[in-house]
Each structure stands twice: as C-alpha cells, then as structure tokens.
Amino acid sequence: MLMLCKMPRAGVFRENFIFGRFEMNLLEVRNICKTYGSGETAVNALKNVSFSVSKGEFVAIVGESGSGKTTLLNMLGALDTPTSGKVLIDGKDTFSMKERELTVFRRRNIGFIFQSFNLIPELTVEQNMVFPVLLDYQKPNERHMEELLEALKLKERRRHLPSQLSGGQQQRVAIGRALMTRPSLILADEPTGNLDSQNSSEVIAMLKEASKKYEQTIIMITHNRGIAQTADRVLQVSDGVLVDLGRCGE
Numbered sequence: 740m741l742m743l744c745k746m747p748r749a750g751v752f753r754e755n756f757i758f759g760r761f762e763m764n765l766l767e768v769r770n771i772c773k774t775y776g777s778g779e780t781a782v783n784a785l786k787n788v789s790f791s792v793s794k795g796e797f798v799a800i801v802g803e804s805g806s807g808k809t810t811l812l813n814m815l816g817a818l819d820t821p822t823s824g825k826v827l828i829d830g831k832d833t834f835s836m837k838e839r840e841l842t843v844f845r846r847r848n849i850g851f852i853f854q855s856f857n858l859i860p861e862l863t864v865e866q867n868m869v870f871p872v873l874l875d876y877q878k879p880n881e882r883h884m885e886e887l888l889e890a891l892k893l894k895e896r897r898r899h900l901p902s903q904l905s906g907g908q909q910q911r912v913a914i915g916r917a918l919m920t921r922p923s924l925i926l927a928d929e930p931t932g933n934l935d936s937q938n939s940s941e942v943i944a945m946l947k948e949a950s951k952k953y954e955q956t957i958i959m960i961t962h963n964r965g966i967a968q969t970a971d972r973v974l975q976v977s978d979g980v981l982v983d984l985g986r987c988g989e
C-alpha cells in the first residue's frame with residue numbers, strides 16, 4: 740500500500756522556493772498517505788496529498804462522502820497520524836513532536852469546530868468558551884470574550900446552558916470556543932451541516948469576520964456550494980487524491 744506514496748512532487752516545493760529561501764506558509768502538507776487497516780481490508784484514504792496554505796487564507800475542502808476529507812482534516816490537526824508524510828504548521832513538524840508537546844501546541848495554535856458541536860452540557864455559554872484557555876492554565880482575556888460574544892450575537896445568552904440554545908446558537912458557541920485562544924489555524928468539519936441556510940450564512944459570515952481581525956487561517960470542509968464560492972481557494976478530494984480547484988467564485 741505504501742507504493743502509492745511516490746516521490747515528492749517537485750512543483751510543490753518549487754512554488755514555495757523563492758529567491759533561494761522558503762516562503763513561510765502557515766501550513767505545509769507534504770506527501771501525506773493514510774492507509775486504514777491492512778491486507779484485503781486496507782483502505783487507502785489519502786494518496787500522496789501535498790499542498791500549502793498561506794496565513795489568513797480561507798480554504799474550502801469539498802468532495803463526495805467517503806473521499807477522505809475528515810481523514811485529511813484529522814491529519815492537519817494532528818488528531819491522527821499519517822502512514823507517511825509530513826505536516827508543518829508555522830514551520831513546525833507536528834508529527835515529530837512528543838505527545839505532551841503536541842497537546843500544548845494543538846491547544847495554543849489550532850481551533851477545532853466539528854459538525855456535532857461537542858459542547859459540555861453542564862457548562863454555560865461563557866464557561867464553554869473559556870474552557871480551552873483554562874485547560875492551558877492561562878488567564879482568560881475578558882475583552883476578547885466580550886468581543887466574541889458581541890460578534891457571535893451571544894451576549895444575551897452568556898449564562899445559558901447548551902440545552903437552552905438553538906442549533907445555530909450552539910454552533911456559534913463552538914466557534915467562540917475555537918476562537919477564544921486566538922489560534923492561527925481554524926479547522927472546521929462541516930460546521931454548518933446541522934443548520935438551515937439562513938443560519939449557515941450567518942455563522943460563516945461571523946466566523947470570517949472574527950478570523951479576519953486576527954489574520955487566522957481557516958480550512959473548512961463543506962458540502963455547501965455557496966460557502967465554497969466565498970472561499971479564497973477550493974481543494975477537492977476525490978478518492979483520496981487532492982486537486983486544487985483554485986478560486987470558485989460566482
């Protein structure tokens with residue numbers, strides 16, 4: 740199965756190699772292969788995937804169900820390890836880090852937003868948002884919290900529990916939680932999958948607005964054509980192979 744991982748594509752390196760030095764991308768993915776299982780049941784979920792993303796870029800990942808999108812996002816966030824290949828975030832090779840170092844790195848640099856919001860039911864909106872900051876033994880930035888509550892239109896709901904919120908509001912809390920640590924990279928797996936179209940566009944607009952302010956990079960899996968059209972770049976995954984579709988504006 741490793742046969743699929745051929746030599747690095749020279750172009751990927753050449754395009755970033757300007758005047759004898761590497762242009763620093765926020766994210767560099769080099770020749771990632773992921774095989775689940777072995778023998779007859781082996782699934783080659785990612786086949787030699789390479790791409791880079793610059794700071795502040797908003798990238799949409801599209802592709803059919805089972806094509807490898809979540810597998811790819813899990814590799815980018817170092818939630819799972821590839822069979823071969825490298826991921827560099829801000830020049831740091833995530834898979835060469837020790838577990839403890841990686842946990843801290845992930846907490847400080849990456850914000851995750853999942854389709855199922857993964858909020859803690861016993862905690863209020865504010866407590867959910869501040870949770871990753873406390874996990875990192877940091878002091879929460881009150882002003883940042885107020886700004887986020889304002890931008891995400893959650894001020895009136897700050898002391899509510901997730902069960903007392905609508906789906907759209909819960910997703911906005913999940914976004915607030917991802918942004919609270921001011922991560923340089925935001926990874927989102929179909930963040931609007933459970934929302935109606937009105938709520939989807941609102942949530943995306945807020946996410947973009949909030950992330951623009953801090954020049955955060957967003958990589959978002961989406962089945963929503965409208966959202967992909969607003970991205971700076973669209974990457975398509977087809978049966979584990981990645982194709983850069985460029986900008987897909989109207």
Ligand SMILES: Nc1ncnc2c1ncn2[C@@H]1O[C@H](COP(=O)(O)OP(=O)(O)OP(=O)(O)O)[C@@H](O)[C@H]1O
Nearest residue numbers: 775776782784802803804805806807808809810811
């Ligand atoms: N833990 C696993 N063990 C074995 N195979 C897996 C595992 N996780 C994913 N796969 C397989 O890898 C392939 C890619 O799965 P992945 O979840 O990345 O797809 P996806 O593009 O995110 O699909 P969807 O749009 O339905 O969420 C699929 O064929 C899936 O069956």
Ligand SMILES: [Mg+2]
Nearest residue numbers: 808809810928
């Ligand atoms: Mg998926």
